[in-house]
Amino acid sequence: MGRRSDHTPQQLRDLLIDHGHKLMAEVGYARFSGREVAKRAGYSVGTIYNVFGSLDGLLSAINTRTFGLWAQHLQGALATAGHDRIASLVRGYFSFALENPNVWSAIYDHRLPDGQSLSPADLEGRALLTSIVEQEVRKALPDTVDLDLARYSRSLIASVHGHCSYVVSGSFALLDETDPVGSALDRVRESLSVHQNAQ
Amino acid sequence: MGRRSDHTPQQLRDLLIDHGHKLMAEVGYARFSGREVAKRAGYSVGTIYNVFGSLDGLLSAINTRTFGLWAQHLQGALATAGHDRIASLVRGYFSFALENPNVWSAIYDHRLPDGQSLSPADLEGRALLTSIVEQEVRKALPDTVDLDLARYSRSLIASVHGHCSYVVSGSFALLDETDPVGSALDRVRESLSVHQNAQ
DNA sequence: CCTAAAAATGAACACTGTTCAATATAAAAA
């Protein structure tokens, strides 16, 4: 076959990402299969390579979609937040991961081969999440604070991420950790308080 | 063949873990192969299943060995530490990961199938690391501090872990993060300072 | 209607994890 008229190139791209994302949510990174994605989309294996160049390309696109959903989730949490927006942010970070463990984990499970890096489109699709956090961190600190806010925000994200990844991977379950979200939030608050009170 | 006399059961176990750990260091989790481990050890595929029950069993054992080496690395760092033992600990955490990225990442890449959990032997082999940190955190705080030190130590580990995993996975490289170890240490110090000064 | 360009295919290849009947070996019994 060739040049079927049932999908434009863009539609085909989206279709494969749709089915890929669903499959990832169902079975997780370890059981993910490119062949299965093609089958579900009604195309054959080779099409993935025509459209994305490689399986890594599809996986990157799937994960970029997850970043988008995650950013939406955070914006939803902030929209209904009270005065403590930082708490809403941290809770939103965790709740997305816990509600979507397979696609969330896939973000960190997938690593590009040495030398390769994400496409500009993928990078752009993932930047929103960081910028949301940075905006809230800025609001939480006095204008006079002497900090590289981009760097500092990424560091806070890293702290929360560490807690979250222990929860999702199950390392914390074993240790009877009852409130990992609370611990993460405590660490963030401690750091913010240091910089709020600095002169 | 059967009952070869060139290795005792324990020696065979260790031999497979040796070669498995080396292969993991060379190629990383994604390219790891049980067949290849067996071949290098001079045995056939089935032997892995005889000895470890499953490939997950071998992978768990390999990762437990990594935990052991990591704990040794931290003890080495503490042995030559000056007055700032917390800094040595955080730097040791990072330097092990950066010097052994493949085996370090494999700890988090490998996840047991749903319902399965680590053997008691594996759990015990991994506990040392946490206990080393807990001991140092205890030393860094006044005896009067009102904290669950086990929980609190795990939370600090999670914070450092988050920074470290961003470095090893390359997420931070992209963002021109020049000093992730410094950021991690800053967050730890901020938290400790809050509890050192509390009354 | 014909042709040229492009999209879609799927067989082929080299790998993977896992199982398990068959086999080779060592230790125990005769």
Add this chain to the structure above:
DNA sequence: TTTTTATATTGAACAGTGTTCATTTTTAGG
């Protein structure tokens, strides 16, 4: 010493994987 028994080891078989690419099908333009 020979025979038997128990068990450690094997590797073919199976069902899957990612990746390539010559072949085929379809569409669009002349």
